[in-house]
Amino acid sequence: MSFSVKDKEKMEKVVKFPREFGTIRFWSFVLLVLLAIYLMTEFAMSKPVEGLTDPFYAPTILVLPLVAGFRATCYAYRKDYHRHLFKHPMACEVTSFRDAQKKMDISGEKRGRLYVGETNFFRLENLHRYFWYAAVAILPFFFFDIYVALSYNGTFTLGALLLIWNTFWAVIYTFSCHFFRHVTGGNVDCYSCPVNKKSARRPLFNAISKLNNNHETFAWMSLASFFLVDLFIRGVAVGLPINILLFRL
Amino acid sequence: MSENISVHVFRFDPETENEGKFVEYSVPYIEGMAVLDTVRYVEENIDPTLSIRWNCKAGKCGSCSTEINGKPSLMCKTKVDTLGKDITVAPMASFPLIKDLVTDISENWEIARKIPMFSPREGMEEPWKINPKDVERSKEFKRCIECFLCMDVCHVIREHYTPYFGPRYIVKAASWDMHPLDALDRSKFLNNEGGLGYCNITKCCTDVCPEHIKITDNAIIQEKERNVDRQYDPIAMLIKGRRKKEKVVR
Numbered sequence: 001m002s003f004s005v006k007d008k009e010k011m012e013k014v015v016k017f018p019r020e021f022g023t024i025r026f027w028s029f030v031l032l033v034l035l036a037i038y039l040m041t042e043f044a045m046s047k048p049v050e051g052l053t054d055p056f057y058a059p060t061i062l063v064l065p066l067v068a069g070f071r072a073t074c075y076a077y078r079k080d081y082h083r084h085l086f087k088h089p090m091a092c093e094v095t096s097f098r099d100a101q102k103k104m105d106i107s108g109e110k111r112g113r114l115y116v117g118e119t120n121f122f123r124l125e126n127l128h129r130y131f132w133y134a135a136v137a138i139l140p141f142f143f144f145d146i147y148v149a150l151s152y153n154g155t156f157t158l159g160a161l162l163l164i165w166n167t168f169w170a171v172i173y174t175f176s177c178h179f180f181r182h183v184t185g186g187n188v189d190c191y192s193c194p195v196n197k198k199s200a201r202r203p204l205f206n207a208i209s210k211l212n213n214n215h216e217t218f219a220w221m222s223l224a225s226f227f228l229v230d231l232f233i234r235g236v237a238v239g240l241p242i243n244i245l246l247f248r249l
Numbered sequence: 250m251s252e253n254i255s256v257h258v259f260r261f262d263p264e265t266e267n268e269g270k271f272v273e274y275s276v277p278y279i280e281g282m283a284v285l286d287t288v289r290y291v292e293e294n295i296d297p298t299l300s301i302r303w304n305c306k307a308g309k310c311g312s313c314s315t316e317i318n319g320k321p322s323l324m325c326k327t328k329v330d331t332l333g334k335d336i337t338v339a340p341m342a343s344f345p346l347i348k349d350l351v352t353d354i355s356e357n358w359e360i361a362r363k364i365p366m367f368s369p370r371e372g373m374e375e376p377w378k379i380n381p382k383d384v385e386r387s388k389e390f391k392r393c394i395e396c397f398l399c400m401d402v403c404h405v406i407r408e409h410y411t412p413y414f415g416p417r418y419i420v421k422a423a424s425w426d427m428h429p430l431d432a433l434d435r436s437k438f439l440n441n442e443g444g445l446g447y448c449n450i451t452k453c454c455t456d457v458c459p460e461h462i463k464i465t466d467n468a469i470i471q472e473k474e475r476n477v478d479r480q481y482d483p484i485a486m487l488i489k490g491r492r493k494k495e496k497v498v499r
Contacts, residue, residue: 075450075470082449089404092453093319094342115409117447118473126473126481178466182474190429192380202382212466 026085063138070131075178076219078118078125088115129179136174142167150249158244159236166229169222176211176218184208252278254329256287258299259339262348269346271337278329285313285324288338288350300349308459311396314341315350321398321457341401354397360418363442365498367425370432383429390424390468392460393417399454399464405447413444416454416464423468426475436475438498445472 071077082088118125146167149160174180185191185205192199211218236243253275261269274295276287285303292299304310306325313324316339318332329336344352369377399416400406406415414422422435422443439445454464462468478485479497 079450079452083451088449089408089451089453092402092451092456094316094321094402094407095319115405115411115447117405117411117413117444117449119444119446122449123446123481126477129477129482178470179474182471186471187475187478189427189431190379190383192383193429 023085023087025087029085066131066134066138070128070135071219071223073125073128073131074219075128076216079216088117128177132174132177132179139171139174142170154249156246156249158242158246159232161246162225162229162232166222166225169218169225172211173215173218173222176208176215178212178215181205181208181212252334254278254287254334254336256284256291257335257337258288258291258350260299260349261346263346271339280330282329283325284315284317284322284327284329284332284336284338287329287336288324300347300351302351309394311394311459314396314398314401315339316341316401321401323396323398323459326459341397343401343403343407344397357395357397357400357415357417360414361421364414364418364422364425365433365435365438367428368432369430373430377430379429386467387424387428389462390420390427392462393420393424394460396459398457398459402453402457403448404451404453405444405449409447411444411447412442413447414439416448416469418443419445419448419472420462420464420468423472426472432496434475434479434497436472437479439472440476440480445469445476448473 072081083090116122142163146160146163149163150156185201185208188201188205191202191205232242254277256274256276257271258274259269260272274291276290279286283306285301285306288299288301289303292301301313301324303313303325305312308323308326311323314321315324316322316337317324317327318337321341324338338350340346340350341352344354344356347353395417397417399420403413403416405411405413419439422439425431425433426435436445448469450465450470452465455462455466458464478489480486
């Protein structure tokens, strides 16, 4: 039925990481990624435009591992892929008591699926802060892009607006990160010790905490805006008339 | 209004039965009634052998924790009109069953004893003084009523053998860790002994908490980040190692 603390200790190191990947959801996700890569190469643009024709030869692809690592180790995405790819758990709804009883039979070794959580292979998720440093280093390039978009023809186009939109979400996502919250004040127990010492860290921590409440929303908004803006740029590069002129500067 | 609702209550007496079953009872609906009222109606008017645990009926004692329609909730805080006419009430499956809806939560006290207690910093002038704003973070966790709904919904405790202490005890450790006058850092201890790494941030504990404590964001992730400072991040280890302000519990 249930198990004591001693049993939990005994079972501490029985799990190994490859079993974690044994869900059909995870492999269908991998399949979709491979399919997307295949489609990108198969339907590459026929009209050559410098640096943009083949996504695999554009130098920006080199940044991808850093950005992907940042998102893969992010607390917001961790929740999502642990739930939806590995089904640990699929949702918060609990099974009925009798089903749970069968699963938790202590007499036999037959248990639910093996589970490592964020230990073992997934310990890599603890490197989130290093990816965060890389993400912050990449952020100035977003602003450079906006500068180029505005100063290129002296016009304010739909493309420039989209770049500003994209940069907004990227910045707000990066700075609402749990790690940033931790360094701004999360690691401090007492902001005004000795009593009533003035500290700027408490208001900063409170502000980041407010942002951090919506970290998941920012994560998905910025990911969606990345995809849309990249598509838009590729569309412009092949000569589609989508870069509408809004006004002249 | 003389409408009746059907309540399916889990009945199991380990002394006389081998397996439990859900028994359906018909209970008259009164406007504004909570699930606890329906179960008490069954106990008082239909079957007095039904065992339930309840106390304050105000969502403050944390006694009436059960799984209502597949969601761990307090019976006294769950209104019938939010559920419809079919209600299923089952005991918390993470803990050993005593009878009917009553579970044995004593293994939690064993875990509680393992966590290093509050230990004040040395050389403080008495009486101790704190700025009220500094204790706000610690106070959030003191709101916990120990209903153990978070422990019940946590899939790590429910489905797997791990040394994980559970959300309630990460919150307890965090309430001392984030106290302005506490001298210990328990994050390394929580990772090594308390299986902090087994939590995969799926936030179900935060969803069910009747006191609306942000368990994952404010306690578990904070402890994880502190542990990264101690165990995984060489730069932070270097900086923190030089300061040596807090005593690290291994």
